[in-house]
Amino acid sequence: MGLPHLTNGFDLAGRLDLGTHLKVHGPLAPVTGEDLATLAEAVSLLGKGGAGFPFARKLRAVAQAARRRGMPPAVVVNAGEGEPACRKDTVLVNRAPHLVLDGALLAAEALGARTLIVAVTRDSTEASVTDAFAERGLTDRRLRNRGIRARIVRTPERMVSGETSAVIRAANGGPALPPGRRERAAESGVGGAPTLLSNAETYAQLAVAARLGPRRYSRTGVPDEPGTVLLTLSGDVTRPLVAEVPSGVPLGYVLELAGAPPAPQGVLTGGYHGSWIDAHAAHDAAVSRASLASFGGALGAGALLPIGPETCPLGESLRIASWLAAEAAGQCGPCKLGLPAAAGALSDILNGGGQSALQALREVAQAARGRGACKHPDGSVRFLMSTLNAFTDDLAAHVLGTGCGRPVIGLLPLPGPTAPEAARHGSGTPRAENLAVDWTLCQGHGLCADVVPELIRLGPDGYPVLADASVPLHLASRAQRAVRRCPALALRIEQPPGLSPATAAGKAPDRRRS
Numbered sequence: 001m002g003l004p005h006l007t008n009g010f011d012l013a014g015r016l017d018l019g020t021h022l023k024v025h026g027p028l029a030p031v032t033g034e035d036l037a038t039l040a041e042a043v044s045l046l047g048k049g050g051a052g053f054p055f056a057r058k059l060r061a062v063a064q065a066a067r068r069r070g071m072p073p074a075v076v077v078n079a080g081e082g083e084p085a086c087r088k089d090t091v092l093v094n095r096a097p098h099l100v101l102d103g104a105l106l107a108a109e110a111l112g113a114r115t116l117i118v119a120v121t122r123d124s125t126e127a128s129v130t131d132a133f134a135e136r137g138l139t140d141r142r143l144r145n146r147g148i149r150a151r152i153v154r155t156p157e158r159m160v161s162g163e164t165s166a167v168i169r170a171a172n173g174g175p176a177l178p179p180g181r182r183e184r185a186a187e188s189g190v191g192g193a194p195t196l197l198s199n200a201e202t203y204a205q206l207a208v209a210a211r212l213g214p215r216r217y218s219r220t221g222v223p224d225e226p227g228t229v230l231l232t233l234s235g236d237v238t239r240p241l242v243a244e245v246p247s248g249v250p251l252g253y254v255l256e257l258a259g260a261p262p263a264p265q266g267v268l269t270g271g272y273h274g275s276w277i278d279a280h281a282a283h284d285a286a287v288s289r290a291s292l293a294s295f296g297g298a299l300g301a302g303a304l305l306p307i308g309p310e311t312c313p314l315g316e317s318l319r320i321a322s323w324l325a326a327e328a329a330g331q332c333g334p335c336k337l338g339l340p341a342a343a344g345a346l347s348d349i350l351n352g353g354g355q356s357a358l359q360a361l362r363e364v365a366q367a368a369r370g371r372g373a374c375k376h377p378d379g380s381v382r383f384l385m386s387t388l389n390a391f392t393d394d395l396a397a398h399v400l401g402t403g404c405g406r407p408v409i410g411l412l413p414l415p416g417p418t419a420p421e422a423a424r425h426g427s428g429t430p431r432a433e434n435l436a437v438d439w440t441l442c443q444g445h446g447l448c449a450d451v452v453p454e455l456i457r458l459g460p461d462g463y464p465v466l467a468d469a470s471v472p473l474h475l476a477s478r479a480q481r482a483v484r485r486c487p488a489l490a491l492r493i494e495q496p497p498g499l500s501p502a503t504a505a506g507k508a509p510d511r512r513r514s
Helices: 018-025 033-042 055-069 088-095 097-111 123-136 164-171 200-217 251-257 279-284 289-294 313-326 333-350 354-368 376-390 392-400 420-425 447-451 473-485
Strands: 074-078 115-120 149-154 195-199 228-233 241-246 266-269 275-278 303-307 434-437 456-458 464-466 491-494
Touching (some): 018 097, 033 055, 033 097, 088 228, 097 123, 097 200, 164 195, 228 251, 251 303, 275 279, 376 392, 473 491
Parallel strands (some): 228 303
16 A cells, blocks of 8 residues: 555565565665664664564664674574464565565674574575575675675474564574573573564665665654554455555555455454454554554554454454463463463353353463563463453353354464474474363363363363364374373364364363263
8 A cells, every 4th residue: 555665566576586676676875883773763663573662772782782792793583473363574575585684784784793594484484585695695604705694593383483582592593482581682692692683574664764764764654653564464354465554544444455344343453462452443543553552452563353243252362362372382380371271261251151250361361461481471461351351242241141142253363274384394383183072981080181281271160171272283292191191081182173163162062970
């Protein structure tokens, strides 16, 4: 929509190689460190990965740490996307990899960095970056007269693998998981060096701003948040797409572009760590951080997911809450126990648990907030609490009555049942397997819930309740262990059945013993 910045040239080629990229965007002159920070400040450049941290502050922090410690910093491009609702960075890296590299190399030269790392999660992005390195002559070998070494780091397609500390841990040769303690990458990151890590779109926006200058760049969008925004639109839309739009454009117009319902009952803003807004807010809000925040929403990673009136919004949210619980790193209490308990409490609400289930959900959410080793518990709690706040009529129908009477269609995207790419690279994408219980055999011993609490919890009657989530690869061995530990041989792993309202709401068949 409007004049393209990031997507300029997309009408000329499926992927802009270096020659086409230079014809479209032109050459890029180097910029000194302080001048680059001043430019980022002038265009109010914030991180585009979700947190929205000011890029200039991050750049200056790395420069100061590098001078103080007397060692060259590293630059990392986080081009991985482990969230099913986000595809903007994949599209950007697949189609315009050199625009991303322009910004990253601009920052690297300004900082005097000697290491450039691009973290990716998919085969397509890895191939595109590999080709871009070759086209620029970038290599991981130290060559004469070349001051920077560049390499690609492959991370699993998991929600927590895109967190800053997880990317740096992977770049250092460890697992792509948060380390269990919070560290500042600007002080100590890749190889212990001060590290500038930012999202792929952020670096691309930096390259655009360096070419246009702050005045021309700021002609697009709103004054406080100039420029364009990359959005991923999915959910209840007829045209799932990635769109580049000027900041400040009406949200309703963007949703209409994707074929969303004219009166959605809610829109999830910012992805699965974001917040729901209701239909009235969706009509009045604009695409900017300030506007969405004023209505209780969040721009986050640029994911927008409307749902129509035909589906149960609490049931849709339960599917995501169960997936978020299964995606946890399992390294702290809020992730390993809190998120499964929160998803279970929401399931109890849908299954007639009444006000006690609602109170349990609020208590679990309060206990998990701000106590995790990374931001995954906080983002998941934000999503759950916004569900309760945005759909008060549906919540009342489930808590005080017999439910809203609508099925769960499954409009919010989750990883598919088959994932050959995930199998090759150890991704967290769910496999084509689910846990299942033979209720004619189950005697309620409860051992399975101790082994894999992310996928199994005990209901009020002491019998297991299964999460509405496929078995991710990182939990596969523990799921198999739970099957082996069941003394009644009632637990098994099987191919997943089709989605139904009962399974989406976490319901289990009647398991009372005669």
